[in-house]
Amino acid sequence: MDFFERQDKARRQTKxxxxxxxxxxVCIVAAVYLACVVIFFGxxxxxxxYGAATEIALWNPTLFFYVAAGTxxxxxxxxxxxxxxxxxxxxxxxxSLGGRLVNPNTTNPDERKLRNVVEEMAIASGVPxxxxxxxxxxxxxNAFAAGHAPGDAAIAITxxxxxxxxxxxxxxxxxxxxxxxxxGDMRLNIRLIGILFGILCMATIGxxxxxxxxxxxxxxxxxxxxxxxxxxxxxxxxxxxxxISRQREFLADASSVQFTRNPAGLSGALQKIGGLPDGSHIExxxxxxxxxxxxxxxxxxxxxxxxxxxxxxxxxxxxIDPAWDGKFPRVSxxxxxxxxxxxxxxxxxxxxxxxxxxxxxxxxxxxGLAGSVITARSxxxxxxxxxxxxxxxxxxxxxxxxxxxQAASREPLTAVAxxxxxxxxxxxxxxxxxxxxxxxxxxxxIYEKTVALFPEVAPIAGRARLPLVNLAxxxxxxxxxxxxxxxxxxxxxxxxxxxxxxxFEFVLQKIVRRHLAPQFGKAKPSVIQYYALKPLAxxxxxxxxxxxxxxxxxxxxxxKAFQTGVPYLRAPEGGLxxxxxxxxxxxxxxxxxxxxxxxxxxxxxxxxxxCVHTVAADGVIQERExxxxxxxxxxxDCPMPPFLQVEGN
Numbered sequence: 004m005d006f007f008e009r010q011d012k013a014r015r016q017t018k019x020x021x022x023x024x025x026x027x028x029v030c031i032v033a034a035v036y037l038a039c040v041v042i043f044f045g046x047x048x049x050x051x052x053y054g055a056a057t058e059i060a061l062w063n064p065t066l067f068f069y070v071a072a073g074t075x076x077x078x079x080x081x082x083x084x085x086x087x088x089x090x091x092x093x094x095x096x097x098x099s100l101g102g103r104l105v106n107p108n109t110t111n112p113d114e115r116k117l118r119n120v121v122e123e124m125a126i127a128s129g130v131p132x133x134x135x136x137x138x139x140x141x142x143x144x145n146a147f148a149a150g151h152a153p154g155d156a157a158i159a160i161t162x163x164x165x166x167x168x169x170x171x172x173x174x175x176x177x178x179x180x181x182x183x184x185x186x187g188d189m190r191l192n193i194r195l196i197g198i199l200f201g202i203l204c205m206a207t208i209g210x211x212x213x214x215x216x217x218x219x220x221x222x223x224x225x226x227x228x229x230x231x232x233x234x235x236x237x238x239x240x241x242x243x244x245x246x247i248s249r250q251r252e253f254l255a256d257a258s259s260v261q262f263t264r265n266p267a268g269l270s271g272a273l274q275k276i277g278g279l280p281d282g283s284h285i286e287x288x289x290x291x292x293x294x295x296x297x298x299x300x301x302x303x304x305x306x307x308x309x310x311x312x313x314x315x316x317x318x319x320x321x322x323i324d325p326a327w328d329g330k331f332p333r334v335s336x337x338x339x340x341x342x343x344x345x346x347x348x349x350x351x352x353x354x355x356x357x358x359x360x361x362x363x364x365x366x367x368x369x370x371g372l373a374g375s376v377i378t379a380r381s382x383x384x385x386x387x388x389x390x391x392x393x394x395x396x397x398x399x400x401x402x403x404x405x406x407x408x409q410a411a412s413r414e415p416l417t418a419v420a421x422x423x424x425x426x427x428x429x430x431x432x433x434x435x436x437x438x439x440x441x442x443x444x445x446x447x448x449i450y451e452k453t454v455a456l457f458p459e460v461a462p463i464a465g466r467a468r469l470p471l472v473n474l475a476x477x478x479x480x481x482x483x484x485x486x487x488x489x490x491x492x493x494x495x496x497x498x499x500x501x502x503x504x505x506x507f508e509f510v511l512q513k514i515v516r517r518h519l520a521p522q523f524g525k526a527k528p529s530v531i532q533y534y535a536l537k538p539l540a541x542x543x544x545x546x547x548x549x550x551x552x553x554x555x556x557x558x559x560x561x562x563k564a565f566q567t568g569v570p571y572l573r574a575p576e577g578g579l580x581x582x583x584x585x586x587x588x589x590x591x592x593x594x595x596x597x598x599x600x601x602x603x604x605x606x607x608x609x610x611x612x613x614c615v616h617t618v619a620a621d622g623v624i625q626e627r628e629x630x631x632x633x634x635x636x637x638x639x640d641c642p643m644p645p646f647l648q649v650e651g652n
Contacts (some may be wrong), residue, residue, distance in 0.1 A: 154518040180261070407459055
């Protein structure tokens, strides 16, 4: 199953969730109506308000209308309220469960270990670094990933897991959570929280009615009935959570093992859950709402197996470690804490481009964007499916950045300076002009940091700059609204200041604005609007024409590249024509990509496949082409890992 099939499956599960929700609502409406009939008409009949011959009528259209409208109003409003409260994405979920945002420049060794693991996996996956939270009050071993898309994702881990797990075990758990990010599970999980909250509102209304007073008042009886009905609704809600969650846990476990190439790490983490008295239990009062999102069972053992949101630990361990002896090691928090030592820094690789572990040096120099050894058929299968080689690459790449650059990427204002430094011209005269004008537009602190960072940023190879931008995104998300607007305007000015827009500048601006604009209310999250290629064919033509002209200026080669990619769109024959350069500039590409974000996964798959074959038509994926490819994939929420040489290509 490839990335796009997993996305389609997640979308189908969303439809299944809607079906379950509708069924639950119908049952709740029927139950509330029946309760009202029995309570109100039964009470009236008993007191002979309508005469001695009054009988309870089971069907009353007027009553049914009011009951249905009121019940639907409560459930739908409750669901919309909770969904709106979680609109911020993963941060809102983590904070509702007591999460504390980890300081990017933390000196705590456990937090540094966690931060390093998350950053490495983000680089390897081709996604922005998620926000990192620690659940300080939780002693159990657990974690979760939450968000609507990779751009607003957050990873939260309990203090117990951060402290008790070794680096390999922590890597296995984080790899499991990255699988949920890449498989499209997060959006479904947040929708499920919203839906279940709406159902829970019935029990809340019931508790309010139960406290009402007055003679001949039937409302407390109705309140009791609503509490019972709400409990039944919660029961079915838990069944929905279990039905959607359990099989995805096996998939995430398998993906983590494939990613890290270390089944012992994930197996060890699961065994420690079994050997710890607290297990994976979560104490937060909101744990039940989000229990389907956690790495382990957050609510403890279930009396009814069908209600469990996670498969039994034994099954999960044996699925990845068949040789396990079935015994859980006794876990002592004190012993693990004593064995925890500060993370020693790894030696920094030379600036420019880092070597890849396990690869000959001559090959490592080509890795990342090695055009002569990358083939089109090797790119698409890696979308949303990073390999251990990507993880090795990510470790070396992150460690290759100067310490000042790494530190700058982790604070909001210095991250702004880092972005500015990456956009300064290599030409000394032009750079002097840019800096003179820049000094009049930004604060002296940011200006001085920009000047100081430029000498360290300039030698970094262009191919390593996109990962550096992704490392800086979490810090940039912490800008205030009054800081984001000047940053966005200065970014635009700096890009245009030399009279031309380079491809890297376009890519950087596209990625930064795409991931930051929704947070500051400047853009809305994309939703699927196109299930057929026809209305998007002109947009595909714009992007493919631009890609064909990036790799060559020879008209014959450009035409060949365009015609190589077009068949992979599966569009009607003769429907697309190569556009002249002035009709497929960066502005046109930007507009086309904004529309393509609203396409269904299968259309995105065909489009990206066409893009890959267009740039690889000459047998070489050049650095400029690869940068644009990764920007396109990022725009479409299709994380593209770094371009690495794969054996056999």
